Amino acid sequence: MSQQAITPELLEWIADQSRAGHPSESILAAMLGSGWDESIARQALARQLGQSATLTAPSVGTPGMPEPDLSRFAPVMDAGDRQVKVVMALRQPRVVVFGDLLSDEECDGIIELAKTRLARSETVATGTEGSEVNAARTSDGMFFERCESELIRRVESRIATLLRWPLDHGEGLQVLRYRPGAEYQPHYDYFDPGHVSTPNILKRGGQRVGTLVIYLNTPGAGGSTIFPDIGLDVAPVKGNAVFFSYDRPHPSTQTLHGGSPVVEGEKWVATKWLRQGVFN
Ligand SMILES: O=C(O)CCC(=O)C(=O)O
Numbered sequence: 001m002s003q004q005a006i007t008p009e010l011l012e013w014i015a016d017q018s019r020a021g022h023p024s025e026s027i028l029a030a031m032l033g034s035g036w037d038e039s040i041a042r043q044a045l046a047r048q049l050g051q052s053a054t055l056t057a058p059s060v061g062t063p064g065m066p067e068p069d070l071s072r073f074a075p076v077m078d079a080g081d082r083q084v085k086v087v088m089a090l091r092q093p094r095v096v097v098f099g100d101l102l103s104d105e106e107c108d109g110i111i112e113l114a115k116t117r118l119a120r121s122e123t124v125a126t127g128t129e130g131s132e133v134n135a136a137r138t139s140d141g142m143f144f145e146r147c148e149s150e151l152i153r154r155v156e157s158r159i160a161t162l163l164r165w166p167l168d169h170g171e172g173l174q175v176l177r178y179r180p181g182a183e184y185q186p187h188y189d190y191f192d193p194g195h196v197s198t199p200n201i202l203k204r205g206g207q208r209v210g211t212l213v214i215y216l217n218t219p220g221a222g223g224s225t226i227f228p229d230i231g232l233d234v235a236p237v238k239g240n241a242v243f244f245s246y247d248r249p250h251p252s253t254q255t256l257h258g259g260s261p262v263v264e265g266e267k268w269v270a271t272k273w274l275r276q277g278v279f280n
């Protein structure tokens with residue numbers, strides 16, 4: 001089928017299937033089976049049954065995904081060397097906010113380690129006359145090597161325990177500093193399957209499947225992590241973190257997110273991206 005169109009007949013057929021009790025997942029499978037293009041099929045389902053119909057693939061409990069153990073929904077979780085609070089959890093998309101993932105000292109320690117290296121990258125940026133400045137991302141950043149110091153290793157193994165995802169499937173921690181007015185416009189963290197550089201990037205560890213953004217300080221105002229598709233704002237609170245996962249590199253995961261502009265003070269975050277496989 002080349003020119004596929006969403007006709008009134010198709011919409012009526014979808015409505016019939018739904019009335020007959022078939023879940024949208026089965027309707028989608030039937031459409032794909034008879035040759036419909038997935039994105040058109042999802043659009044048609046969304047038009048007839050509402051947005052949520054396009055989000056049938058469960059991201060919670062999907063085997064082979066990073067996922068904290070919330071089966072008991074205890075208010076505090078054991079992350080190996082620290083008790084971490086669960087502040088809130090959303091199932092679809094999977095978003096979990098943790099409290100007290102890091103101690104104040106650990107946050108300060110990471111900022112201290114990152115500071116000098118941020119300064120260095122600023123010098124490089126000046127040398128190239130700002131040619132790499134990206135208006136969508138007005139923060140300064142650096143990457144740690146995995147396990148490069150005792151503090152980094154401790155934090156990484158805590159994250160691995162909490163999210164039940166092997167340490168070697170994670171990229172090195174990235175630290176970002178946002179000054180007043182700086183932001184990170186909404187984006188997806190997975191690698192765009194349509195981008196020319198993606199096949200090469202995927203050779204090292206496969207796709208990203210999850211993100212943990214850890215707040216290293218509490219800005220005076222602004223700087224929340226926003227999820228525009230679901231209307232969620234996560235307040236940046238020192239030591240807290242927001243986790244979200246995406247089982248496919250597609251906007252239907254609803255994991256569009258960004259860092260809203262910092263209004264007062266600075267905002268520091270450490271981001272851990274989780275890959276499908278071993279990242280070396
Ligand atoms: O700063 C934030 O709140 C979001 C950071 C982010 O999206 C990222 O590091 O990928």
Ligand SMILES: [Fe+2]
Binds near residue numbers: 187188189211257
């Ligand atoms: Fe991101």
